[in-house]
Amino acid sequence: MINVNIDPRHINPVYRPYLNDQTRTQIFFGGASSGKSVFAAERCISDILKGDRNYLVVRNTGNTNKKSTFNEIRQVIYNWNLHGLFKINKSELTVTCANNQQIYFTGLDDVEKVKGIRPIKGVITDVWLEEATEINKDSYLQLTKRLRGISRVPKRLTFSFNPIMRTHWIYKEFFQNFQDSDRDYRDPHLAILKTTYKDNLFLAPEDAYYLENEKNEYYYKVYTLGEWGVLGHLIFKNWKTANLTGLRDAFSTYYNGLDYGYTNDPTAFARCAPKDNKLYITHGFYEYGMKNEQIAAEAKKTIGNREYLRCDPSEPKSTAELRGHGINAISARGGPGSVNHGIQYIQHFDEVIIDREMQYAINEFQTYQFELNKDGEVMNSPVDKDNHFIDALRYALSGVSFRPSDSQEDIGDLRTAMGLR
Numbered sequence: 259m260i261n262v263n264i265d266p267r268h269i270n271p272v273y274r275p276y277l278n279d280q281t282r283t284q285i286f287f288g289g290a291s292s293g294k295s296v297f298a299a300e301r302c303i304s305d306i307l308k309g310d311r312n313y314l315v316v317r318n319t320g321n322t323n324k325k326s327t328f329n330e331i332r333q334v335i336y337n338w339n340l341h342g343l344f345k346i347n348k349s350e351l352t353v354t355c356a357n358n359q360q361i362y363f364t365g366l367d368d369v370e371k372v373k374g375i376r377p378i379k380g381v382i383t384d385v386w387l388e389e390a391t392e393i394n395k396d397s398y399l400q401l402t403k404r405l406r407g408i409s410r411v412p413k414r415l416t417f418s419f420n421p422i423m424r425t426h427w428i429y430k431e432f433f434q435n436f437q438d439s440d441r442d443y444r445d446p447h448l449a450i451l452k453t454t455y456k457d458n459l460f461l462a463p464e465d466a467y468y469l470e471n472e473k474n475e476y477y478y479k480v481y482t483l484g485e486w487g488v489l490g491h492l493i494f495k496n497w498k499t500a501n502l503t504g505l506r507d508a509f510s511t512y513y514n515g516l517d518y519g520y521t522n523d524p525t526a527f528a529r530c531a532p533k534d535n536k537l538y539i540t541h542g543f544y545e546y547g548m549k550n551e552q553i554a555a556e557a558k559k560t561i562g563n564r565e566y567l568r569c570d571p572s573e574p575k576s577t578a579e580l581r582g583h584g585i586n587a588i589s590a591r592g593g594p595g596s597v598n599h600g601i602q603y604i605q606h607f608d609e610v611i612i613d614r615e616m617q618y619a620i621n622e623f624q625t626y627q628f629e630l631n632k633d634g635e636v637m638n639s640p641v642d643k644d645n646h647f648i649d650a651l652r653y654a655l656s657g658v659s660f661r662p663s664d665s666q667e668d669i670g671d672l673r674t675a676m677g678l679r
């Protein structure tokens with residue numbers, strides 16, 4: 259055991275009672291920015307220092323760990339001035355403490371890999387499932403099976419997530435005795451804590467402002483109040499996920515689209531191929547803070563400099579810049595009706611198949627819904643949120659979704675770009 263005094267003032271008061279809690283299943287759920295992830299990372303480091311626990315941190319897809327949980331854990335190490343005590347391996351995604359206790363990070367896209375994890379000392383005692391609503395029940399069951407084995411300390415599973423839909427398996431499995439008005443729940447095997455941004459004493463004021471002024475009822479319920487959401491009229495039901503690794507370059511024609519973002523919104527790129535009335539979504543990226551040069555470099559990896567990239571028409575200047583970086587970028591068709599036109603085009607496929615590594619795309623498909631009016635009636639316009647990847651996809655498909663006579667705008671745009679009018 260390494261004796262480090264952790265100043266309790268670092269930890270949000272609502273979570274402090276859980277710092278040494280040994281309950282087998284612990285659930286931290288609730289609204290956005292309520293401190294769930296930071297606390298899970300803090301408790302992990304505190305446990306590791308004690309010298310008898312090893313952690314496995316999982317997300318549904320491994321590639322999302324690097325930017326989220328791995329960074330959260332590193333932040334805690336640096337904020338608590340403990341970097342002298344930890345070896346951080348960025349390429350293997352492991353964190354090893356001077357007492358040889360370890361933290362591993364993995365995605366459930368490769369549950370087999372979990373079997374191969376052998377900590378230096380003892381076994382994996384703790385699993386933290388971050389954004390656990392992304393995980394399906396099968397992967398969860400497989401994971402728990404692979405973690406059997408004897409350990410000196412009680413094994414624990416810790417969940418953190420936003421309650422995006424009441425029909426979720428997590429609700430059915432763990433929330434039978436939890437009333438909506440409850441703040442916490444406890445039995446010998448299960449502890450649940452619901453938190454909101456109000457519980458986070460470290461929150462930036464502008465984050466509170468956004469949450470308090472949320473106009474959409476569903477988003478207010480889930481992300482501001484931290485309550486189980488009921489999805490309204492879902493826009494896409496014709497989709498599934500699959501491992502498309504083997505199909506990445508298998509199609510003769512691809513369509514590519516880009517939605518610009520920067521600080522508050524991500525930049526999203528979509529690459530897809532329609533075939534036999536199915537739409538295969540094989541590539542993408544989704545990142546905050548990307549400059550146009552980086553976007554060009556990233557897009558070039560998959561589309562080279564010949565394929566068209568159809569971009570958000572509201573930013574022609576950025577699109578011109580992408581052309582300057584050697585991308586065959588043009589503005590997608592926008593204007594009145596183009597959103598619904600694009601949606602209907604995506605809906606017309608028998609099936610949309612999304613590569614299972616593209617969690618950001620899956621998340622958007624799962625919750626993209628039509629606006630409801632005051633009386634709860636379904637409107638004809640989608641909720642303008644969590645639609646960055648979907649917008650990129652609409653732009654991509656604007657290359658085929660409009661009739662030939664409609665598609666003059668592409669050529670028109672190229673002409674403008676070339677100074678021909």
Ligand SMILES: Nc1ncnc2c1ncn2[C@@H]1O[C@H](COP(=O)(O)OP(=O)(O)OP(=O)(O)O)[C@@H](O)[C@H]1O
Binds near residue numbers: 270288458462
């Ligand atoms: N103990 C802490 N010390 C310092 N800052 C904190 C602490 N807890 C939370 N924060 C700040 O609050 C922000 C939001 O916290 P966190 O990311 O843990 O929320 P969350 O509940 O996981 O949100 P989401 O539901 O959106 O994932 C953090 O990015 C960090 O800036």
Ligand SMILES: [Mg+2]
Binds near residue numbers: 294295296
């Ligand atoms: Mg979080």
